Amino acid sequence: MNIRFGDQLIAVLPRLRRFARGLTGSAVEADDLVQAACERALARQHQFQEGTRFDSWMFRIVQTIWIDQVRSRGIRKEDGEVAEERMGSDEAVRRVEARLALSEVRRAVDRLPPDQRTALLLVTVDGLSYKETAEIVGGPVGTIMSRLARARIALQLQLEAGGGMRRSTDNAEAQ
């Protein structure tokens, strides 16, 4: 194996895991997805074009595998598990509430349609441009823009309805 290729792959692993966690809503499934993406990338490393962005290439592989999984298995997750913790103090209560609020945000992201979720994770979480995101998902920039707008508005409505924004703001310092 080309050592340089492996180095690049390891360097981008944290971001791939974050992306996969957002797509799947599950830590275990996310790591399975990233592992499958690594294996595919290594098998097809000759297809990577030097001078192009390695991270975008890997995001595309992760996204492609995930879409295949969604289509073949008809994955629709139940609401994720929420960690319950015993509360021993005001500080602990605030921390638990803050964590629950962020869990609520993750669940709201998880309820978005797959294409909107993908756009949201790439642009809002990973900070890619609309053009880079369009190249990863294989669509026009205008489509990304509208998916993103729908995702952001739906997310905001969900969080406002669930009180997630208020609680998260109240407890921001507890994180």
Next chain:
Amino acid sequence: MQKRSDDCLIAYLDGEGDVSERREIEAWLDTDPAARDKLAALAQSAALVRSAFDEVMHEPLPDRLIAAARGERVSAETSAKIVPLRRGQGTGSTPAARTWWLGLPLAASLFGLLLGGAVAYLSVAKLLPGGIGGKQPAVEMAAADNLWLDNAVGYFKLAASAGDGALVDVPATGDAREAWQKISQSLPQEVRWPDLNLKPWGLNFRGARLVVADGRPAAQLMYTTDNKAIGPLTLIIGSSKEPDTPPTLARRQDVNLLYWRHQGRAYALVGQTDVGYLWGIANDVAWQLDAI
């Protein structure tokens, strides 16, 4: 003139659009309090989404993903080198092997360090099946790695726990390069000075000390930073008679290491930061020292 819509506000928030489009949005925001409120709410929800997934970036990478990225399978047979032996498993994990280094850093002189290192090296060699230099090179190399990595982590923990009071043979005061020259003279091979202070990592050189790695003198460089995502780091540069090995990630307790050997030198970058930072800093070290 573009149509005023949520799409435009969101694109503006995401840094999209050319100068004229952004000015149009800004003019709109200047005159429309409702649009400003909407923009603030969108910014808040975007920040929440980022926070919700931020913790993933600070989690240690699972061994299986590191192995997958290297094109290897994680198994008991193959994990010795890339994913080093864990405590209580395999060779080099005896109590003596785990703790012998604790006394070494307390030695005040280089002589004491060297003598202690040699004794410890020989003592541990006796504990290993077949001894170092026996007939099982793969196992021995893994054991040597294990010992070397335990040492590196031990020295890191001592430096990190001591904070500003860490023992140093060469303080960081004055000209750091001059300080490095002094310590470099004690090493078997000349080693260039890796200047990490000026790089984006924001590292501050806190001093260097002579330590023992693989039973030979080595330099431990200590860095601190205000960046909590990185935290204190140490870089050990020593000599090695082992074959070159590519940069390899390992984890001991709650400490990450990136280590490699190149042309007779051994390197270990050690810290509690995530491996992304370690790789970036190691690349910087390698570029400056032509080490990889």
